[in-house]
Amino acid sequence: MPEHLSTGVSTPNPRLYSPRNLKRYRHLVVGLSHRLAWKVDNTRIADLYAHHLAPTHLEVGPADGHFLTQAPNPTGPGGEPFPPSLRQIHLLDLNPAPLARCARLLGERAQVITHEHDVLTSPWPLADDSVGSVAMFHVLHCAPGASLRHKHTAFSEAARVLPETGVFIGSTLLGAEDVHTHNNWLARRLQAAYNRPGRNIFHNTQDRLVDLRAMLDLHFTDVELTVMGAAGVWVARGPIR
Numbered sequence: 678m679p680e681h682l683s684t685g686v687s688t689p690n691p692r693l694y695s696p697r698n699l700k701r702y703r704h705l706v707v708g709l710s711h712r713l714a715w716k717v718d719n720t721r722i723a724d725l726y727a728h729h730l731a732p733t734h735l736e737v738g739p740a741d742g743h744f745l746t747q748a749p750n751p752t753g754p755g756g757e758p759f760p761p762s763l764r765q766i767h768l769l770d771l772n773p774a775p776l777a778r779c780a781r782l783l784g785e786r787a788q789v790i791t792h793e794h795d796v797l798t799s800p801w802p803l804a805d806d807s808v809g810s811v812a813m814f815h816v817l818h819c820a821p822g823a824s825l826r827h828k829h830t831a832f833s834e835a836a837r838v839l840p841e842t843g844v845f846i847g848s849t850l851l852g853a854e855d856v857h858t859h860n861n862w863l864a865r866r867l868q869a870a871y872n873r874p875g876r877n878i879f880h881n882t883q884d885r886l887v888d889l890r891a892m893l894d895l896h897f898t899d900v901e902l903t904v905m906g907a908a909g910v911w912v913a914r915g916p917i918r
């Protein structure tokens with residue numbers, strides 16, 4: 678990557694991602710914001726987890742662990758929550774409370790390894806080819822960078838830790854300037870507030886679908902990228918290093 682696209686360094690926000698806020702995250706963010714502001718279909722995200730989680734999985738930015746811990750067992754007869762096939766889960770997050778909460782929720786159901794680490798800092802503390810799936814939902818719009826091209830480390834590191842057969846799933850909210858959020862009044866108002874300097878909630882004003890496509894294509898050979906409300910959603914295979 679050219680030097681002018683050097684990746685930034687994120688500042689933790691433990692007041693926002695506090696144990697108290699994480700308890701209401703599911704209701705306020707997943708329940709209300711996803712539906713009313715971002716127009717994101719939670720069922721579709723849950724389906725991506727159900728179809729793509731590998732026995733050894735990396736979850737980037739779990740917050741309250743909602744989608745990961747609710748993932749149904751795609752092979753089980755009753756669709757019981759949480760795939761029993763999951764053996765080892767790596768959780769990577771900038772803030773300590775999501776790691777602690779998600780690890781506690783996962784309990785004894787898998788071996789859980791936590792990494793307090795910035796998604797933009799290379800290398801991630803995982804070996805090459807070490808996980809079968811990586812999920813990164815609604816993390817990149819929280820990470821600083823003048824555009825999604827400046828967040829390229831997140832894509833190159835996901836490609837590095839996945840083997841040839843691995844899959845990278847995720848979504849990120851596109852900035853208010855992107856044509857896909859332009860007609861969504863509530864999304865634009867909230868994004869303006871969350872992007873206000875000093876708040877350290879969102880950093881996605883210039884995040885555009887065209888750059889998301891470019892970053893995924895740079896690091897994966899087989900990319901499905903679609904728009905869902907204000908978000909770009911992807912399933913990427915065939916990591917390129």
Ligand SMILES: C[S@@+](CC[C@H](N)C(=O)[O-])C[C@H]1O[C@@H](n2cnc3c(N)ncnc32)[C@H](O)[C@@H]1O
Binds near residue numbers: 737744769813820
């Ligand atoms: C908006 S929540 C998304 C939660 C969850 N993935 C979902 O889709 O509901 C953002 C999560 O990413 C974490 N996070 C924010 N910036 C990060 C960064 N630079 N590196 C790693 N994790 C980060 C937050 O602590 C939080 O757990």
